[in-house]
Amino acid sequence: MQNDKTNILKSYLNYSKSQKIGVIMLFAIIIILQGYYFFYNFDVPKIDVKAKESWLSNQKSIDSLKFLAANSKNKTTIYPFNPNFITDFKGYKLGMKVAEIDRLLAFRKENKYVNSAEEFQIVTKISDSLLNAISPYFKFPEWAKNKKSNYQVYSKKDFYSKEKMVVLDINTATKEDLMKVYGIGDKISDRILNEKEKYGCFVSMEQINNIWGLTPEVIEKLNASFIIKSISNVKKININSASSKDLTKFPFFNYQLAKDIVTYRSMNGDIKIEDLTKIKGFPVDKIKIIALYLEF
Structure with a gap:
């Protein structure tokens, strides 16, 4: 052992x-780090209770600001809506959390409806600030506003029949x-009218099912509010005289199908309604x- 120490000393010299x-600096750094480890207090500092309460009180304002910021950034106009029919996407756009949206959807699966902003908050557990921001856009049926008890179960038939509904011809319906x-809203109504114009x-x-942006709930309500009464303005195309270029203008026909129709017509003569299924690629x-x- 003595020889080992002597050898180390000789090597150092x-x-x-x-x-x-x-070597001296290395030993100095080791000593400093050891001293820091033994003397520094590594305990997690206690959170100031008053600061925590202040932070929690500001959370409500944060929810409201997030909602306003999201809508001002996207420059989206919010139209009155029935909160019973909020979808995942709609809830997200309104600033709701996933858990809050899921609570509403689970409640609706039980065939129940909320009839006021207060009931909506009880079910979803959204913050007061977010409720204050979105509740002015809530639109409930008149009969629902007079209900005294919460969480009543209604069938869809009852929900719509409570209001007097006038079924209109969708072909004469206006944007309003x-x-x-x-x-x-504004954009979807324009989309429906543009589709009809084609x-x-x-x-x-x-x-209606082919129009982009319509949820199953909205399609169901459209079918309850509108029917086809007249097709006098229908734009017809003569399948036996139209050129392939004219056929491609028909929304249901693409370029390849238009070519196949003309080919079938040239080989078999005039097309009859029963011949449509014989044309390659016909939907x-x-x-x-x-056919109409x-x-x-």
């Missing part, structure tokens, strides 16, 4: 001046008529609708 300084349906008129309410699942737009 043989170091150059810069090596000796390096469409926007009276919960869930339909065909001159709708021949089946099934065509047979929509044949009943398409064709002349033979």
Whole structure:
């Protein structure tokens, strides 16, 4: 052991001046770090209770500001809506948390409806600030406003029949008529009218299903509020005389199908309604609708 210490000392004495300084600095750093470890207080500082309470009180304001910021950034106009029919996307846009949206959806799966802003908060557990921000846009049926008890169970039939509903012809409906349906705003109403304009008129309410942006709930309400009464303005195309270019203008036909129709026509003569299923690529699942737009 004595020899080992002597050897280490001899080795140190043989170091150059810069090596000796390096060894001394290394020992100095080790001593400093050891001292810091033993004397520094690593305990987690206690949270100031008053500061915590102040932070929690500001959270309500944060919820409201997030809602206002999101809508001002997107420059989205919010139209009155029935909160019973909020979708995941709609809830997200309003500033609701996933858990809050899930509580509402679970409540609705039980075939129940909220009839006031207060009941909406009880079910979803949203903050007061967020409720104050979005509740002015809530639109409940008149009969629901007079209900005294919460969480009553209603069938969908009862929910709509309580209000006097006038069923209109969707082909003569105005933008204002469409926007009276919960869930339909300015953009979606324009989308419906533009779709109708492409065909001159709708021949089946099934065509509503093809309009982008309509949720199943909104489609259900449209079918309850509108029907097809007249198709006098329908734009018909003569399948036996139209060129492939003219056929491609028909919304149901793409370029390839238009070519296949003309090819079939040139090889087999005039097309009859029963021949449509024989044409390659023809959308047979929509044949009943398409046939109403064709002349033979």
